Amino acid sequence: MSGSSGVMAPPQPAQRMPSPYSLPLHALRLAGKCALPLILWFSCGEFLRWGLLYLATEISHGDYRQARLVATVTLMTCIVLLSMVITAGTFHALRGAMWEHKARMEAGEEDERFWSVLNRVAPTFAVIYLAWSFHVTDVAAFRDMDRFHNLDDNFWVPILTNVANNNDAEETTLARGLMDLDWRLSLIASGVAFGLRFLFSKLVERGGNKYAGVGMAFAEFAFMFCGLNAVLILSRLRGGWTEHRAVVAGAKDQLEQAKSTIPGWETVSDSLATVWPYVIEALMTPFAWLALAILAYGGAVDDARRAFRGSRIEAGLQRLEGSHALTQRSANRVIGGFQDRWVPVLNAWRVTNRGGLPLFGMVCLLYVGLRVGADYGDRAVRTLIGSDVEFMWLVVSYPVTFVKGLLLTSLSFCVLAAAYDIAATRARMRGEDLSA
Known part of the structure; x- marks a missing residue:
């Protein structure tokens, strides 16, 4: 027998590069x-x-x-x-x-x-x-x-x-x-x-x-x-008073004239008004929440130069930073709303892009799928329970809503955390700086 005081532990296996398609399983792993x-x-x-x-x-x-x-x-x-x-x-x-x-x-x-x-x-x-x-x-x-x-x-x-x-x-x-x-x-x-x-x-x-x-x-x-x-x-x-001002009244007249003279104006505008909320809910809102996840895990999402890195806009932002202080304040007042709303989303998209383009699609698909599935599940549970007792749902509805909210919120947060984890891990294993 050897007189050694211990046995050398076997080397730990190297972590494999996580696939963007593993997002559902990783999210379930985090949830469990x-x-x-x-x-x-x-x-x-x-x-x-x-x-x-x-x-x-x-x-x-x-x-x-x-x-x-x-x-x-x-x-x-x-x-x-x-x-x-x-x-x-x-x-x-x-x-x-x-x-x-x-x-x-x-x-x-x-x-x-x-x-x-x-x-x-x-x-x-x-x-x-x-x-x-x-x-x-x-x-x-x-x-x-x-x-x-x-x-x-x-x-x-x-x-x-x-x-x-x-x-x-x-x-x-x-x-x-x-x-x-x-x-x-x-x-x-x-x-x-x-x-x-x-x-x-x-x-x-x-x-x-x-x-x-x-x-x-x-x-x-x-x-x-x-x-x-x-x-x-x-x-x-x-x-x-506002409705009768010349500018407001003139703008309304021009809009009505455009609807009657430009072919397809009303059809296109109605279609956009119908589709746009779904585009925001399915493609933009998940990345607004992902931006909050990135904040919680130590990343930065409010840097406009990082969001537009590599584009012509970055050069314009660089010139703006070197301009007079009054010019910078004026520009901030003009683009402040855009920056607060869209720069975090663009930074979240940039982080997700480090994990591969499929990760973008998986985040949107799972985020929307969870909400659709939760609505159908809620309807199925309410149909299954049913009731002939008056006002019973005043008592029963809140537990059902609570369980639905618990599952939907928890799984949604797990999806967002898993998306950041996959993107950050892939960037680290490639030797990249996710914050760059």
Whole structure:
């Protein structure tokens, strides 16, 4: 027998280059390994979100209405902020089962804590979330809960009261908690939120403050809600005046003339109006969410030069960066909306392209397929359960919706995380820098 103190471990087999077509299996692998944290994050998020929505619908009605509406807007800001926290937490929970994370740990990198991840991604996360109108889902949830929860007091009671009073109108406040805030208060709150946003943005640029990123995201959301409320009220007050201005009236006349004189104008415009939302939902929205995943895993998606690298636009951006500060500020005001909305998507597409063009198609196919499958599955389950009992679905519908949301959200996040993992692993094994 040898006197050696141990046996040499056999060499570990080298990792094979992952195929883009392995995305479904890799996503299921992530879902299986991280099932418990995925369930916990989603369940915790739904519980807290429901509680905040319920509180907002309770606060938005009653005496001292303007003060109540300020509190309602604050709670809605917290709800959107909670969506950001849950999204970042879900992506962060998947990192332990990802190949790229293991490779980073073997290379000596330290595991980033969740709060550090959240604080780092929050500013850009808020911009993407608002630019792609993901907050509309939260606003719709508030409206639906308000209508369902306060239906008797704010819908039927005013109607019956009006009948009893010979139709002397009594206004209802149902589902108007985000629209009735006085425009003066909205402007004041917007100014305060903008000031906080400016302060926190400076702290983010300096670094070192562990609350600055989250604070900037909160200020961004609050500024959006308050500013949008003021704009809607002012637009209603000035709507009649605007419609009769020469420029607006002339533009309407030109559009009507184009419809009647240009052959096929109305057909083409109607077709585009019908198809375009599906194009956005199927091809662009998945990559907006993928941009958020890239943020959570340490990538950058807000660099316009990286998005247009190798094109003529990059040369123009380089000349713009070397121009006068006033010119840069003017250009940012003009292209700011485009940059916030499309640059992260283009960067996400660039990252996916490192994994091969088939990966692009697989991401879109799985993202849409999960939603179609979830809708058909929901219909099948409801048909299978059925009921002859009145109002039973008021009790049964929420568990069904909860399970559907859990499966759809978890699997969608696994697909996005797996897509980034495959692209990053393929780039690393080819010796490429994914952030380049």
